[in-house]
Amino acid sequence: MTSNRKMLQAYTLPSGVELKNRVMLAPMTNFLSNDDGTVSAQELAYYEKRSGGVGAVITACANVLPHGKGFAGEIGANRDEQIPGLKKLADTIHSEGAKAILQIFHGGRMCPPELVPDEEILSASAIPAEREGSKTPRAMTEDEIQETIQAFGEATRRAIEAGFDGVELHGANTYLLQQFFSPHSNRREDSWGGSLENRMKFPLAVLESVQAAIKKHASGAFVLGYRISPEERENPGITMDDTLQLVDVLATRNLDYVHVSLSDFYQGSMREEDPTPRMEIIKERIGHIVPVIGVGSLHTPDEVEKALDTGVPLIALGREMIMEPNWVEKVQNGDEENIRVTLRKDAQQELVLPDPLWNAIFSVPGWFPIEE
Ligand SMILES: Cc1cc2nc3c(=O)[nH]c(=O)nc-3n(C[C@H](O)[C@H](O)[C@H](O)COP(=O)(O)O)c2cc1C
Numbered sequence: 001m002t003s004n005r006k007m008l009q010a011y012t013l014p015s016g017v018e019l020k021n022r023v024m025l026a027p028m029t030n031f032l033s034n035d036d037g038t039v040s041a042q043e044l045a046y047y048e049k050r051s052g053g054v055g056a057v058i059t060a061c062a063n064v065l066p067h068g069k070g071f072a073g074e075i076g077a078n079r080d081e082q083i084p085g086l087k088k089l090a091d092t093i094h095s096e097g098a099k100a101i102l103q104i105f106h107g108g109r110m111c112p113p114e115l116v117p118d119e120e121i122l123s124a125s126a127i128p129a130e131r132e133g134s135k136t137p138r139a140m141t142e143d144e145i146q147e148t149i150q151a152f153g154e155a156t157r158r159a160i161e162a163g164f165d166g167v168e169l170h171g172a173n174t175y176l177l178q179q180f181f182s183p184h185s186n187r188r189e190d191s192w193g194g195s196l197e198n199r200m201k202f203p204l205a206v207l208e209s210v211q212a213a214i215k216k217h218a219s220g221a222f223v224l225g226y227r228i229s230p231e232e233r234e235n236p237g238i239t240m241d242d243t244l245q246l247v248d249v250l251a252t253r254n255l256d257y258v259h260v261s262l263s264d265f266y267q268g269s270m271r272e273e274d275p276t277p278r279m280e281i282i283k284e285r286i287g288h289i290v291p292v293i294g295v296g297s298l299h300t301p302d303e304v305e306k307a308l309d310t311g312v313p314l315i316a317l318g319r320e321m322i323m324e325p326n327w328v329e330k331v332q333n334g335d336e337e338n339i340r341v342t343l344r345k346d347a348q349q350e351l352v353l354p355d356p357l358w359n360a361i362f363s364v365p366g367w368f369p370i371e372e
Pocket residue numbers: 026027028029030059060061103170172173227261262263264295296297298316317318319320
């Protein structure tokens with residue numbers, strides 16, 4: 001039995017890159033890269049297992065500078081020596097039939113000091129995150145800001161040379177691009193901080209650097225996406241009003257998509273008593289100009305179809321694709337009843353979830369639905 005689900009329809013992004021369907025692998029850090037940031041064999045096996053059905057794979061975040069390394073076992077796109085491994089990753093994803101998009105980022109103040117040079121963490125300002133045990137970063141100098149902007153462009157060049165179909169700028173989940181946009185982490189008094197316009201300046205300069213690299217190095221269509229987190233809990237923190245102004249600008253910048261990072265697709269405000277889904281507000285605002293990707297706690301094919309029915313053209317699946325690597329194939333083959341929506345403790349080998357990732361999954365109670 002085959003399926004006529006909407007999610008299986010092809011979709012052409014503004015750059016002209018065609019996705020064979022509407023389901024993407026959400027970017028997920030896997031802790032599997034080698035210590036020098038090169039791609040490991042077990043990492044390739046993890047992606048190979050998950051690239052057969054989806055239209056595109058968005059990789060784990062790859063740091064653009066050693067100072068941006070946010071996790072142990074994180075992939076790097078900060079040196080040319082990493083290009084051969086990146087090429088193996090792009091080739092592996094392609095050989096299974098998906099487009100390959102490298103997520104690029106800098107962890108800023110969220111980096112564990114022991115992972116970065118001189119154990120010195122950097123951010124927009126010397127303000128620690130409001131989390132237990134957070135260290136105070138040093139505010140980046142003008143030179144460091146310029147170097148980081150360039151580094152995003154260089155990482156993009158490496159992605160192009162490695163054969164990726166695109167890059168996604170990780171402007172979400174509290175990392176450096178978000179730290180410059182946030183009035184919590186950015187208290188600068190120079191032209192990189194202060195007004196909303198100034199707080200947008202760094203992410204937009206990074207975007208321009210990446211677009212210049214694409215123009216210079218890509219020979220054909222190349223996907224460029226931008227991931228945002230709509231709100232922050234902190235006070236001061238990013239408000240929905242801030243975000244609407246940011247997405248208004250992003251919508252005019254020739255992006256292939258804006259990816260809205262939420263743990264629940266229908267999530268309301270985390271700042272006030274407003275249950276209106278953040279996704280709906282953003283889609284209404286810019287969805288007619290630039291495609292938006294939705295994500296968050298979607299597991300069954302019915303749930304994904306319902307999310308697409310809200311008018312969002314593309315859906316990313318994260319945890320579900322960890323638990324069910326052949327999710328799309330099962331929809332295609334009319335085998336939906338055999339889609340797993342929980343994680344079995346005896347399925348580690350079968351699901352190709354090497355120890356560092358497997359252990360991380362179990363380290364946060366309730367993060368994944370575990371079958372006892
Ligand atoms: C193990 C794991 C690692 C993640 N790493 C990243 C990451 O590197 N970059 C990113 O933008 N989001 C990351 N996320 C967030 C996911 O992309 C996604 O937004 C989130 O898990 C909600 O979607 P889901 O309910 O389908 O899992 C990660 C999530 C998980 C579960």
